[in-house]
Amino acid sequence: MKKAQIEIMGLIFIVLIVTIAMLFYVSNSVKDDLNPGIDQFKTYANSELSMSFIEVFLDTSTCGTNIQELIVDCAKSKQIRCDSKTSCEQVEEVAEQILEDTLILWQVPYGLVIEYNSFTNYTNATEDCMPGGQIKGKYPPGRQPISLYPGTAMVELGICVS
Amino acid sequence: MKKAQLEMGETIFALIIIILLIMMGLIFAFRGEKATIEEKVDTLGNLDAAALAQVVANLPELIYSPGSVKQQSSFDKSKIQAFQKLIDEYPELSREYYFDKLGNVEIIIEQIYPETEAEPIEIYLNDFDVNDVVMSFGTPVKIPTSIYDPVTNQYAFGVLYVTRYVRK
Structure with a gap:
């Protein structure tokens, strides 16, 4: 083989390696461009949910009323009866039924906490979502305080997607 | 065979092996990349559907707005029925009108609590012509939403599903 031929082959080899390096660079930069949008979406989607x-x-x-009123009743007087159930039992039954047909069905790990008052609370969470009683996850949980006067009840739902 | 020919054969063989190794490496690398990029495109499709879901959740034709005040995440059952009737009676006109706002999308609302035997309500569907191959773009975006029934004055727990469609 002539020297010129060997040089051309070497050149082709270098061009090939440079092309591959550029391909990797371009694919990585495309990935980096996509990442902020994806993170924003995940944060938005989980917080919104x-x-x-x-x-x-x-x-x-x-x-005959709504869940918020039942939570207030459960925290304060427990006067409302739903068939044979107390307001607290009714809230928990409705929560379980809704969770069963939504987050559990969609296989979304969650932690739901209803703090009626400092003595009573209700927790419903998927496995490993609330280690030590705290909702774990990258995204801040949704919180809704309910005024009891005196005191405040709190409903908290966290999506435990890492 | 001359020595030069043997040397050339060796060089060509070595080059073929190197190129094969590079190609195999590339195939493995891009196979992994392809899956990652497909997943990301899927998520970006969902981002688009989430934006659309916000448009739907603010359509005056559908939302419950007593005294012109919009209620948070609340759809009016009677407005949904009226909207479906409109779509059924004027399919072409309504499709053209809502295409600008919604594009190629399927919007379904399902009542979760109280449980009902009724099927989920398809509020809107604008996919492509039947002969076109259609694929969904990402999984449906799911947004919990209230469904207000003005007849019984009750709020039901529902879920709004928004799925975007694209040509394959």
């Missing part, structure tokens, strides 16, 4: 869930849950009508 937990906040909308709580708002809609509290507005839901049941037992």
Whole structure:
């Protein structure tokens, strides 16, 4: 093989390596460009999901009133009866039914905490979502305080997607 | 065979092996990349659908707005029925009108609580012509939403599903 031929082959080899390096660079920069949008979406989607869930849950009508009123009743007087159930039991039953048909069905790990008052609370969470009683996850949980006067009840829902 | 020919054969063989190794490396590298990029495109499709869901959640034709005041995440059951009737009666006109706002999208609302035997309500569907191959772009975006029934004055827990469609 002539010297010129070997040089051309070497050149082709270098061009090939440079092309591959450029391909990797371009694909990596495309990935970096996509990342901020994806992170924003995930934050938005998870925060929106937990906040909308709580708002809609509290507005839901049941037992001739709505969930928010039942939470207030459960925290203060426990006077409302829904068939044979107390207001607290009704809130928990409705929460379980809704969670079963939404977050559990969609396989979204969650942690729901309803703090009626400093003595009573209700927790419903998927496995490993609330280690040590705290909702774990990258995104801030949705929180909705309910005024009891005196005191405040709190409904909190966290999506435990890392 | 001359020595020069043997040397050339060796060089060509070595080059073929090197190129094969590079190609195999590239194939493995880009196979992994392809899956990652597809997943990201899927998420970006969902981002688009989430933006659309906000448009839907603010359509005056659908939302519950007593005294012209919009209620948070609340759809009016009677408005949904009227909207469906409008779409059924004037399919072409309504499709053209809402295409600007919504594009190629499917919007479904499902009542979760109280449980109902009724099927989820398809509020709007504008995919492509039947002969076109259609694929969904990302998984449906799901947004919890209230469904207000003005007859019974009750709020139900519902979920709004928004799926974007693209040509394959």
